[in-house]
Amino acid sequence: MKFDNPILFFLCSLGVFNGLLVSLYFLFFSKQKRIQNILFGLLVLLLSIRIGKSVYVIFTSREERNLWFIQFGLSACFLIGIALFYYLKASIDNKKSIPKKWKVHFSILFLFIVIVSVFKPYEYYGDFWNTFFVQFIYVVWGGYIVASGLVIKDIFKKLVSREKTTTAELWLINVYIANGLIFLAYIIGYFHLYLVGTITFSVVFYVVLIFFLSKKNRDTIFQDIPVKYAAKKIENKEAILLVDKLDKLMKEKQLYKEANVKLLSISKELQITPHKLSQLLNDNIGKSLATFLNDYRVEEAKNLLQEKQNLTLETIGFEAGFSSKSNFYATFKKTVGKTPSQYQKQYI
CATH class of the missing domain: 1.20.1070 (Rhopdopsin 7-helix transmembrane proteins)
Known part of the structure; x- marks a missing residue:
C-alpha cells in the first residue's frame, strides 16, 4: 500500500x-x-x-x-x-x-x-x-x-x-x-x-x-552516572562497629523522631560520609533509610501505646516520628500485624 x-x-x-x-x-x-x-x-x-x-x-x-x-x-x-x-x-x-x-x-x-x-x-x-x-x-x-x-x-x-x-x-x-x-x-x-x-x-x-x-x-x-557505592560490602568487623554506633545514636539522640531527618545529618553524627552510611544500610543491614528509621519509630510507638494511653493515636504517631496519621497506621500494621488501636487494647 x-x-x-x-x-x-x-x-x-x-x-x-x-x-x-x-x-x-x-x-x-x-x-x-x-x-x-x-x-x-x-x-x-x-x-x-x-x-x-x-x-x-x-x-x-x-x-x-x-x-x-x-x-x-x-x-x-x-x-x-x-x-x-x-x-x-x-x-x-x-x-x-x-x-x-x-x-x-x-x-x-x-x-x-x-x-x-x-x-x-x-x-x-x-x-x-x-x-x-x-x-x-x-x-x-x-x-x-x-x-x-x-x-x-x-x-x-x-x-x-x-x-x-x-x-x-x-x-x-x-x-x-x-x-x-x-x-x-x-x-x-x-x-x-x-x-x-x-x-x-x-x-x-x-x-x-x-x-x-x-x-x-x-x-x-x-556524563558518567555517579557510582552509588562499591560492589563489596563494608568489611564485617567495621560494619559491626558502625551498626552498634548507629544503634546507640538512634537510642540516645532519637533522630528517628524527626520526620524529615536526612541521610546527611545522620552521617554527620556518625562522622562518616553519606555514601558510606548508604552502603551500610543497603548492603550490610539490608534496609533502606526509610525502613530503618520506621523500625525505631514503630518500637517507640509501641512503648507510647502501652505507657501513654491518654494520648490520641494520631499524637502518638507524630511523637514517634511519623510524618502523617496514614503513614503511621500503614507502617505499624505492616510491621506489627495489628493496627495501633488493636495493639493498644491488649494493655487496657
Whole structure:
C-alpha cells in the first residue's frame, strides 16, 4: 500500500531526519568522546535506518522500491536490541572502554546478518525475509529489550520506592521505554497497521527531546552516572562497629523522631560520609533509610501505646516520628500485624 498524504509523510519522516542528525552528532561530533555517547549514537542510527526503511516502503510504490534498501533497513533492525542493551549497561557500569567480549558479541550478530544478506538477499528471497526472518528479527529485538530491563532494574526499583533518582538515571528509563514503545508499535504494525511504527518513532523522539530540554542539569545525562557505592560490602568487623554506633545514636539522640531527618545529618553524627552510611544500610543491614528509621519509630510507638494511653493515636504517631496519621497506621500494621488501636487494647 502506498500513501500520498504530504502531511503524513512529513510526520513520519520528521523523526527519521532528526534521528540521523542526532546519531551523526554523537558518533562523530560530540565533544565528550564517551563510549556511552557513541553507543547511543549507534542506537539512534540503527533506529533511524529501520524507521527510514518503513517510511520508504509506505510512500513508495511497489514497482519503484529499491529492494536493497529494504534489506538494509531490516538488517539494521536486527542490531537495535544489542545496541540498546550495551548502551544501558555501559551507562550503568560507567565503562571507559568497550570490553572485548562486547565486541565479540556484537561482531557475531553483525557477521550473522551479513551472511544472511549475502546468501539470501531480499531481492531473491523476499518471502523468506517477510515471513520467517522478520519474525526472528523481532524475537531477537524483544529478547534484548527484556535483557535491557534487567540491566536498569535497580533504577525502576528506586522509582517504585520513590527514592531520589538522578537526571541521568531518568534519561536511561526514558530511552528504554521509548525503545519498548517503538518495538510494540512494530509488533502491532506487523499484524495490523504498518504505519504506526513510523509515527510512534517521531512521537517518542520528541517526547524524549522535550524531557532532555526540560532538565536544568541535562548536561549530566551524557556524563558518567555517579557510582552509588562499591560492589563489596563494608568489611564485617567495621560494619559491626558502625551498626552498634548507629544503634546507640538512634537510642540516645532519637533522630528517628524527626520526620524529615536526612541521610546527611545522620552521617554527620556518625562522622562518616553519606555514601558510606548508604552502603551500610543497603548492603550490610539490608534496609533502606526509610525502613530503618520506621523500625525505631514503630518500637517507640509501641512503648507510647502501652505507657501513654491518654494520648490520641494520631499524637502518638507524630511523637514517634511519623510524618502523617496514614503513614503511621500503614507502617505499624505492616510491621506489627495489628493496627495501633488493636495493639493498644491488649494493655487496657
